[in-house]
Amino acid sequence: MKRTHLPLNGLRVLDAAARHLSFTRAADELAVTPAAVGQQIRALEDTLGVVLFRRTAKGLELTPEGAAGLDALRAGFLQFEEAVRAMQAGQSSKTLxxxxxxxxxxxxxxxxxxxxxxxDPELRFVLLGGDEELDFTQANLDLAIRLAEGPGEHEGAALGGTGHVVVGGPDAPDAAIGWPGSPAQDGTALVSVADAGLAIDAAAAGFGRACVPALLAEADLAAGRVTRVDDGPLSSRGYWLIAPTPQWRQKKVRALVAALLG
Incomplete structure (x- = not known):
């Protein structure tokens, strides 16, 4: 029998019914009906081509064929449990x-x-650049942050809105600071930089005014490094926390997402 065709549900029912020698008590353990237990056993008997139980005057009785595989079956279930525990052990890691x-x-x-x-003194962080597309499995990623229109194919949560703000330093000239993706860049910029963070720094240095995501400018505005000159336009893109469903459901990822959103 091919491994992919193993009747695992039926074998699980067989184990419970053999321990209790009762379809009713097996059904209670498995949270199903006695009729469902009986159907699973009959289907397993059809698949294996053997009779597993007989009803006698004393009650339900295992046949020699049914008893023959029980030790190996129970050892197999114990190995399944060990495999599940081993896979879940990764969730105890506090490295993100x-x-x-x-x-x-x-x-x-x-x-x-x-x-x-x-x-939590046990928390550890590994920070990677996220300016290019990354394979979550290949990079062993738990979470990514993207400036995008949405989470795409992944699970996700938006960080803040999609608003922009125009910032400038003291006595900044009325000149634009350009960066790739700037939503408000008309004509030739006085200076062009690699990203919105450097655009804020250029504004603080007095090069001109930068239109950047409002979320990115929060700390510099609060510290007085730059001042708010004007509101920028709304954009279709905002910052998103994203991850494939298995990573998103990890306890450590859910806790971090809640902290960042909070």
């Missing part, structure tokens, strides 16, 4: 591997991860 754009890590994420890390 996160990919995020470098400017987002510098301007917003880093300080929040540091604060979150202080809540």
């Amino acid at each position: 591997t996160i990919a995020a754009p470098r400017d987002f890590t510098a301007k917003w994420l880093g300080a929040r991860l540091a604060a979150y890390g202080r809540t």
Whole structure:
């Protein structure tokens, strides 16, 4: 019999019925009806081509054929349990591997991860650049942050809105600072930089004004490094926490997402 065709549900029912020698008590253990237990046993008998139980005056009785495989069956279930425990052991790890754009890590994420890390001395973070597409499995990622229109094919949660703000330093000239993806760049910029975080730094240095995601400018505005000159346009893109469903459901990832959203 091919491994993919193993009747695992039927074998599980066989184990319970053999221990109790009662379809009713097996049904109670498995949270199904006695009729469902009987159907599973009959289907298993058809698959194996043997009779597993007989009804006698004393009650339900295992046949020699049914008893012959029980020890190996129960050993197999114990190995299944060990395999599940081994797979779940990874969830006890408190190391989180996160990919995020470098400017987002510098301007917003880093300080929040540091604060979150202080809540549990066992927490560890591995931070990767997230400016390119990353394979979650290949990079062993738990979570990624993207400037995007949505989570795409993954699970996700939006961080803040999609608003932008125009910021400038003291006595900044009325000149644009350009960066790839800037929603408000008309004509030639006085200076062009690699990302929105560097655009904020350029504005603080006095090069001009930068239109950047409002979330990214929060810390610099609060510190007085730049001032808010104007509201920028809404964009279809915002910052998203994303991960495939298995990673998203990890306890450590859910806790981190809740902390970042909070």
